Amino acid sequence: MNMHAQADSLLASLRPEARNAPESGIVEVMNHGRLKQGLIPLWVGEGDLPTPCFIVEAAKRSLDAGETFYTWQRGIPELREALARYHAALYGRPFSSERFFVTGSGMQSVQIAVRMIAGAGDEVVVPSPAWPNVPAAVGVAGAVPVSVPLEFRDGRFVLDMGRLEAAITPRTRALMINSPANPTGWTARREELAEILALARRHGLWIVADEIYARFVYDGSARAPSFHDVMEDEDRIVFVQTFSKNWAMTGWRLGWIEAPPALGQVIENLVQYSTSGSPVFVQRAGIAALDEGEPFIAEQIARAAEGRRIVSEGLKATNRVSLHAPDGAFYQFFAVDGRTDSRALALELVETANVGLAPGAAFGAGGEQGLRLCFARNSSDLVEAVARLQRALSA
């Protein structure tokens, strides 16, 4: 056999769920531009600030203390307590630490949530455009992700409840609800969350709630509306969470799941049989973040608000784009008039503007014509990026 035939034969012998997992459409554009001098990278969902010192120092102290052994699969008790405190402060009511389970990233939280709820023969409804890793994780688990495209009405994204309900079939097991949403910034109102919950209850469905951008809202409130505002503790809701965004910890791979404590042993087992827990020294960093991180979060939100202003005003000034400054999260999602192939456009803008954007096509149905720009970055980079985009789009 020649090399290509050998490779084909190896691939053919793999499970289709694995073989067919899609390559990230964001990474594809990144690989195209990774080595370009002076490129301003706004394609990934992370800011430009390294993790703050007080968090790093907590990890280093733990390492120096020799905390390098196996630990609790559910997370160290001190971190679970810190999560309960953080939630109590944010949502204004007490939380039991038994509801919290430490994971090796928000992504792993999604993987475990999906694994608990959906598999071969099941469907999971995903409003779209959506973070591509969510439908991909559903597919890897052997289930089918079903898109419900958001609509753009009266200058705002809207999730049509009739379309959401129409997507539910006897095979549906869960709704994945991401609010504030990546990439659109769609932020559900409290009454919309109540409607979604009522729908899930009526159909006996789980909700996988991704509220990781809850702190990044721009109407002056402390946080976005949450399922926490409308739910009972024993509702079938699994929250998937991460330390990545609030505390500039994308590279740490630390997240958590919040779920009814009755699921505790199942979640522990699924952690055991996937990564067998998170490093204690990383968890110590998480405690520092939760307990001492509010000033840093305030700084991050202020920066994002300024970034949002620079980007939305600057792009509007081109008169070449359609956009709505997002209600939440830290992405500007926008379409360029007359351009419908976002993959080609993102690749082109790497060359013509030396700015890295994520193609909306990577985010599935409803995203095809859009571009996603992450504005969690210093103002001067954003001003320069917008100027470059203005020139490239007017050319």
Add this chain to the structure above:
Amino acid sequence: MNMHAQADSLLASLRPEARNAPESGIVEVMNHGRLKQGLIPLWVGEGDLPTPCFIVEAAKRSLDAGETFYTWQRGIPELREALARYHAALYGRPFSSERFFVTGSGMQSVQIAVRMIAGAGDEVVVPSPAWPNVPAAVGVAGAVPVSVPLEFRDGRFVLDMGRLEAAITPRTRALMINSPANPTGWTARREELAEILALARRHGLWIVADEIYARFVYDGSARAPSFHDVMEDEDRIVFVQTFSKNWAMTGWRLGWIEAPPALGQVIENLVQYSTSGSPVFVQRAGIAALDEGEPFIAEQIARAAEGRRIVSEGLKATNRVSLHAPDGAFYQFFAVDGRTDSRALALELVETANVGLAPGAAFGAGGEQGLRLCFARNSSDLVEAVARLQRALSA
């Protein structure tokens, strides 16, 4: 609904593969004894040494340098190069860095290997007794683990090739081969590995090779026989590996997969959709371990050899146990005469000896009557543990 009915209803709404994932039988005994004063814990597969300073310092330098951002899904290129160098030195021939993929633990390597190869309707053959996380991971993926018990012949564990082949059905997709083996210490000879490979080739099966204890052998050789000694690069073999044992890094959650490069994009995607990569600062620690770790490994092996001697001689002296000092790994697996329920015995020895052992029953077929003792520990603890076990077993 009352609370129990609510909990039952929540659990009933989960996928059976998740709900039925077994609780670790090792953890059950640990939870029984975790808080006992003065207990000598020999139940887990880790030593008593914290990670050496030169490894910790590499991580701290990386943290101080602000390496706290997202990174390559396959691992940073420098670590993949270091893995290639390490393998070249150990196996005496060149390796391409394209064969190596960084994971968030040996466990995650197993999870990804299983996910690539087996799912609903498939069978995976697992010689047993085996590390329980392997058959559990097969089950979580929706496939069925099929045990082939090792036999104890002429003072040595043996994998009967006839029994191995007899376990293969049209549904079989892979053989999980762990040598040196946890918990038995079974160490395949080179010609046995060649036979297993020939069998896999004949039946078109994958081999998932767990050689994580390869350095821990007690016949004076530098390493155990390996599939590397008998394979071609394009054979259907996936090696699942970890930094945990050689470099006392159990708490770091860092491992790797070695596989044909043709699988690269699939492995990258499965990392992307499970944990989305490993922290750069943890990977820097891995590089230090690989490049500067040989003196530490030599010290670890010498300690384990001494531990093996203390434990095997001490237990033999009771005249109450059947055992074979293991050829590899760092566990003494032994049976106590007249005692067939290892779970009850392990729980009892927590009370009567204040020593923590893992019950063989947790390791599946063929392990029911055994106990696993980890001897990767300082001599004085082991001498004391053996004395306590001698007293308890003679009582």
